[in-house]
Amino acid sequence: DTEVTQTPKHLVMGMTNKKSLKCEQHMGHRAMYWYKQKAKKPPELMFVYSYEKLSINESVPSRFSPECPNSSLLNLHLHALQPEDSALYLCASSHVPGAEAFFGQGTRLTVV
Amino acid sequence: GIQVEQSPPDLILQEGANSTLRCNFSDSVNNLQWFHQNPWGQLINLFYIPSGTKQNGRLSATTVATERYSLLYISSSQTTDSGVYFCAVHTGNQFYFGTGTSLTVIP
Numbered sequence: 001d002t003e004v005t006q007t008p009k010h011l012v013m014g015m016t017n018k019k020s021l022k023c024e025q026h027m028g029h030r031a032m033y034w035y036k037q038k039a040k041k042p043p044e045l046m047f048v049y050s051y052e053k054l055s056i057n058e059s060v061p062s063r064f065s066p067e068c069p070n071s072s073l074l075n076l077h078l079h080a081l082q083p084e085d086s087a088l089y090l091c092a093s094s095h096v097p098g099a100e101a102f103f104g105q106g107t108r109l110t111v112v
Numbered sequence: 113g114i115q116v117e118q119s120p121p122d123l124i125l126q127e128g129a130n131s132t133l134r135c136n137f138s139d140s141v142n143n144l145q146w147f148h149q150n151p152w153g154q155l156i157n158l159f160y161i162p163s164g165t166k167q168n169g170r171l172s173a174t175t176v177a178t179e180r181y182s183l184l185y186i187s188s189s190q191t192t193d194s195g196v197y198f199c200a201v202h203t204g205n206q207f208y209f210g211t212g213t214s215l216t217v218i219p
């Protein structure tokens with residue numbers, strides 16, 4: 001089983017809303033990642049969690065707040081987003097940092 | 113940071129044709145993956161290949177780490193092969209995506 005589950009699949013939110021994206025895996029992976037992908041562009045790394053600790057933050061604005069409550073779950077809390085933050089948000093996990101990564105289906109976010 | 117360039121950026125093939133996609137990277141990497149992104153955005157793992165050659169059905173991949181490139185071969189292409197192909201290089205604790213090749217296979 002190499003499944004990474006992301007919810008919701010689609011999300012529309014206003015600029016004053018607070019929402020959260022969820023990512024779950026039950027493969028015993030100890031590294032989890034958030035990526036952002038704009039249309040016709042490659043995914044861009046946002047955050048890396050290694051053994052439930054934030055190890056990499058690629059200078060992401062503070063309106064994106066990651067959280068890793070346990071080794072199976074990764075959240076991305078969203079607050080005061082801008083329309084340019086509309087994108088596909090992808091979560092991935094790997095056995096250990098840098099190992100083969102597996103992706104979820106993504107959450108397509110629209111900020112209005 | 114590391115630069116990862118893919119070529120060609122766009123490719124249109126007739127069904128049944130063969131193709132070679134290339135991934136060049138600017139620095140040493142620990143590992144390399146190839147993905148196929150389908151029209152719904154799902155990234156599907158194709159190969160995890162630090163060096164050498166691997167084959168899976170109609171697809172094969174070769175990585176020559178010392179020369180900093182990897183190749184993805186698609187033989188007897190089918191319309192379901194359409195989508196965007198990304199390589200991603202592993203350095204340290206993270207991996208970075210290449211620029212992508214958009215493939216369209218026409219019947």
